[in-house]
Amino acid sequence: MTDTPMREPTFLVLTALAAGPQHGYAVIEDVARMTDGRVRLRAGTLYAALDRLRTDGLIEVDREEVVQSRLRRYYRLTGVGETRLAAESSRLRQQATLAEGRLRARHDLGGAPA
Amino acid sequence: MTAPLEIQYRRLLAVYPSAHRRAYEEEMVGVLMEGAEPGQRRPALGEAADLLRAGILARLGRGAQALRTSAWRDAAAVAGLIGAVLLTAIxxxxLxxxxxxxxxxxxxxRAFGVDGxxxxxxxxxxxxxxxxxVAVLLAARRTATALAVVAVLVEITAVAVWLPSQEFRAIRMxxxxxxxxxxVALLVLSRHGRPAVAILGRRGGAVLTGGLVLAAVSALLLPLWPTPPQILGLVTVPDALLLAAGAMLLAGLQRIPAGIRRRILVLLAPLLAVPxxxxxxxxxxxxxxxxSVTPGIVVxxxxxxxxxxxxxxxxxxAALHLREGITVTVTRTPEQAA
Structure with missing residues (x-):
């Protein structure tokens, strides 16, 4: 596991699973809902992220179900995944705070474009 | 009956490595079918491109991951040593x-006042x-890698200095x-594994070194001995030395565990393909x-x-994959064993 910044799909998948165990298609729907339809994960991208997150121990299989003869595997966040998501959220918050602070200062100094 | 769309999705999923398919294919087909529009008969272009991209990346990722296993690293250490010995010998x-x-x-x-x-x-x-x-034999892996990079720069310089007088030098070399x-690639791959001398073992290393010394001696004898004597009228002395060297090299490799030995041969294949x-x-x-050297020739x-x-x-x-993929597993139940 590395502490390099997460790619957006990875961050969004972990955020979706932070709400509780979900299967693949539910994660796609949840991510689309969370981002107001801006991000619609495709199956290839989703399973690349899920495979990597499982290998790194950030998520694990919660349970499996067969619905209409199709396999549904539910994934859940692990303790390591929770810590990593919290760290990434904190990093993003710090960056956002920094950017907002500088933008405020720019406006206060009258540096904003007319 | 399987829907045509599902067949198409399964065809696209074939691009993934088998381990990935075993783990996720059924689940992915479920997700893809759930996301399909009613009456859809073909995968959408974006979806197909995404599956192909992710599948190829998974394949490349697994390949790179496999190369980082200890057997491959060990094999790379020995193959890297052989590569460096070859370049030294050449x-x-x-010289x-x-x-x-x-x-x-x-x-x-001498006419220009520059001897040699x-x-x-x-x-x-x-x-x-x-x-x-020397660095590889002393198990100084980082130093060996750094020196190999320097040696590559020396090779490039050795070509560059001749270019003004020999346009085709770069092509010939x-x-x-x-x-x-x-x-260099082999030494980089092996730098976190065991040193080559540890893999070869003391006896294996001695036999391999002996073989290399014999090969060097036979190569040196050739220019000094224009008409070498024959042994029993069958082979010349330098050829006999070369054969003995080959046998010793094989004996040295034979002492290495089979899994690593096979990987050494796989890694030696590109080296031998270069000439x-x-x-x-x-x-x-x-x-x-x-x-003249045209851009087409360079390409x-x-x-x-x-x-x-x-x-x-x-x-x-691929040959290694086939060789190691074919395994026969015999399991006996307690009743059979009794």
Whole structure:
């Protein structure tokens, strides 16, 4: 596991699973809902992220179900995944705070474009 | 009956490595079918492109991951040593021939007041690769890798200094650069594994070193002995020494565990393919009659020097995959065992 910044799909998948165990298609729907339809994960991208997150121990299989003869595997966040998501959220918050602070200062100094 | 759309999705999923398919195929088909529009008969272009991209990346990722396992690292350490020994031997051989010529016919550079000027580049290459071999044998892996990078720069410089007078020098010496780069790659791959001497073991190392020394002796004897005597009228003395060297090298490799030994052979395949690639390249561009180095010749050079070793590696790796994939498992129930 590395502490390099997460790619957006990875961050969004972990955020979706932070709400509780979900299967693949539910994660796609949840991510689309969370981002107001801006991000619609495709199956290839989703399973690349899920495979990597499982290998790194950030998520694990919660349970499996067969619905209409199709396999549904539910994934859940692990303790390591929770810590990593919290760290990434904190990093993003710090960056956002920094950017907002500088933008405020720019406006206060009258540096904003007319 | 399976829907045509599902068949199409399964065809696209075939691009993924088998381990990935075993783990996720059913689940992915479920997700893809759930996301499909009613009446949809073909995968959407974006979805298909995403599956192909992710599948190829998974395949490349698994390949790179497999190369980082300890057996491959161990194999790379030995193959890297062999590569460095080969490059040392080639440069030393050129140096010895050059020195012998200078002794018999006089140094052509003496007229310009620079003794041995024509051999500086070969001497530099010999010293550079010899330093790599010594570092590998001393188990100084980082130093060996750094020295190998320096040796590559020496190889490039050795080609560059001749370019003003020999336009085709870079083309004729492509094999040296390819061999050098492959050796660096092997040493980089092996730098977190065991050192080559630890893998070979004391006896294996001794047998392998003995074989290399014999090979070097037989190579040195050739120019000194124009009509070598024959043993029982069958083989000449240098040839017999070369055969003995080959047998010792094989015996040295035989002492290595089978899994690592096979991987050494797979990694040696691209090294051995380099001279073949050079010969094919020179034939393809008809180097004897070519007038100048055109951009087309450069493209053919790069393609062949990269493509032929890569193809050799792919074929050898496929053979290894087949060899190791065919395993027979015999399980006995407690009743049968009793």
């Amino acid at each position: 440069a030393c051989r050129r 010895i021939f050059g020195l012998l010529y200078a002794r018999e016919s006089g140094d052509p550079m 000027g024509l051999l500086i580049d070969v001497a530099a290459r010999s010293v550079a690769w010899l330093a790599v071999v 492509s094999w040296a650069l390819a061999l050098a780069l492959l050796t 073949v690639a050079q010969r094919q390249l020179e034939q393809a561009i008809d180097i004897t009659f070519a007038r 053919v050079d790069v393609l062949m020097m990269a493509g032929v070793p890569l193809l050799a590696f792919a074929l050898a790796a």
